[in-house]
């Protein structure tokens with residue numbers, strides 16, 4: 001189950017994310033993810049369903065912070081955003097400013113957060129727990145810390161890549177010779193870890209967020225920069241429509257591959273979703 005190569009380390013992780021966010025544009029993302037209100041994504045829907053009006057929320061590994069911005073805008077949530085990448089937090093602050101909402105921001109490792117016990121009603125993180133060094137022990141460390149800062153009855157929504165995804169996360173990790181850590185989990189394995197840590201798994205399902213398209217690979221290898229063209233990720237309907245309208249053969253190939261994965265995922269091997277999503281609540285003492 002473990003993908004740990006020579007060269008894959010936490011430093012590589014941090015460096016990679018720092019670079020990634022320093023290349024992102026707030027305006028572009030604001031229009032795409034916030035202004036157009038991207039609540040049709042299964043993860044966003046789940047986080048919204050778990051968030052009550054005015055909740056104190058924690059986004060661990062927040063990246064650009066769009067999920068929290070949406071909660072602040074539409075649920076009057078009081079979000080705290082944590083990421084160990086300073087460029088991510090800088091970015092998220094700009095996004096919040098642009099959205100006209102308030103949040104608390106902290107550059108820190110989410111497995112060691114500077115918050116008192118029982119500070120939050122809800123915690124959420126998409127694509128984060130799989131990056132904690134140590135595989136199962138890493139995920140445990142992360143979830144244990146999240147549990148500590150949650151109030152009794154607190155809820156968690158998170159996603160991780162599925163070990164059994166049909167396009168082979170591990171294959172890509174190896175092929176990319178990645179300098180950063182990304183583990184994958186089976187449903188039973190992640191569920192066992194959550195239960196061991198005192199959570200009740202209320203929901204578990206695929207979230208379909210971990211498509212790796214040729215466009216992403218091209219961006220990863222910076223080929224787009226070499227040819228002087230920036231390729232956005234093809235990850236939702238709007239972008240797919242944009243891709244269709246784009247005349248570049250590269251775009252079309254990317255689009256076709258995405259559609260193929262979607263089909264493979266949904267029709268051929270439905271149980272093997274690419275990403276897994278879990279909805280948890282803290283187990284009550286009497287349970």
Ligand SMILES: C[S@@+](CC[C@H](N)C(=O)[O-])C[C@H]1O[C@@H](n2cnc3c(N)ncnc32)[C@H](O)[C@@H]1O
Nearest residue numbers: 017061062063083084085109110126127128131
């Ligand atoms: C795949 S990105 C996901 C970002 C965001 N959740 C999203 O959905 O766009 C993973 C994020 O987790 C952050 N991260 C990874 N390990 C972390 C850790 N131990 N502490 C804090 N942030 C971490 C990275 O800096 C990066 O922003």
